[in-house]
Amino acid sequence: MKNNHELIQSLKNELIVSCQALPGEPLYKEEGGVMVLMAQAAIEAGAAGIRAQGVTDIKQIKDAFDIPVIGIIKREYPSFDSYITVTMKEVDELVEAGSDIIAMDATFAKRGDGKTINGFFKEVKEKYPDQLFMADISTLEEGLNAAEIGFDLIGTTMNGYTEETKEQTDVNFQLMKDLVEQTDRFIVAEGKLHYPEQLKKAFETGIHTAVVGGAITRPLDIAKRFIHALPNN
Template identity: 40%
Template sequence: MSESLIPRGTLIVSCQARPDNPLHGPQFMGAMALAAAQGGASALRVNGAEDVRAAMPAGLPIIGIAKIVSEGFPVYITPSLAAAAELVEAGADIVALDATPRPRDGEPLAELIRRVSEDLATPVFADVSTLEEGLAAEQMGAAFISSTLAGYTDPAAPKAILPDLALIAALAARVSVPVIAEGRFNTPELARAALDAGAHAVVVGTMITNPREITRSFASALKRAP
């Protein structure tokens, strides 16, 4: 059932914009969702109940997240059952959440995954940063395991530039649920490499739906030109 929501070998487009982005808001994210659908995406990753509602006319399965920043808690991707319930009520078909063991302002991870899966009858998309976290999330009942947080959970570590294909391969070899590649897949070639490494599908965000960051990357490259 869960696997049928996201076909193997397909593209998931993350339609998100931070509050400081000119494209922030349901009107723009709804348009991004339609553009992604017309371009051949199989599903969408959308932040917040309002944007989930706006993305529904695109007619694709929606992976809903709720980014909630709480002081003293590093986990901010759907940290609680209440946040997950708002997404489901808005129309999300899948709920994505931070599945790392870091402190969260909400239910313990195992309880959260269980209650989203059972009480809300909605598949859980577990965002992880390591193989061990992926294995644990599967045991807790997650329907999808994603490399979303690879390279982002250790503030002291150097900023990663390339996707963690080694993690994708390790997860694909060890878990029985679909493994989703996400995080720095900024070219079609890297997305293809994720599938070759064993990913079920690939999430791409910034390089498709964030014109400001795409512009910055081009402008920065031109400044470095001789």
């Protein structure tokens, strides 16, 4: 079993593939079984890690493969603008499921419990001091804050998906570069990476690793991009 340092180093200059499906999506099954096959395909292609959503999929992937898994739980709560691993309930479930790294929304989004991300993460680290955590952020300020409060990895996951960054419709290479240069954390490129050329450019900014999901494991979205290119659309 790798220790935390060895696990993070195993992801350096490698690709993590996000294998997720939510209720209402074509590949979602409550009993699982689909995302573990997606993970198998990604691993056979050379992926060094998997990002997965939900206890069932995480456990199935962990049981099937000896590979680092970034675990998240997407769950909406009233008065919370964020939805990625936002309460201790999700953190507890992800630890129990065996997530090697737990990712959570580390933006400054409104929390219905009245806590800040700083206060919440302090509680999380006190409960799970040896667990690796990844901050999903949208701005440089949020990334700098995540580094200061002790996240191990910082991902550009939420850039373009918050009110403050909604005008950002393409990959934000500058944010990656700024995070690399202004923090001492492991930076993860994630979000809007649709083409290999973009992935190559992302690594040129000095990032540690990258997550690609939609371009690989979401056939509905992939098909829509081609359908929109048809002459009659």
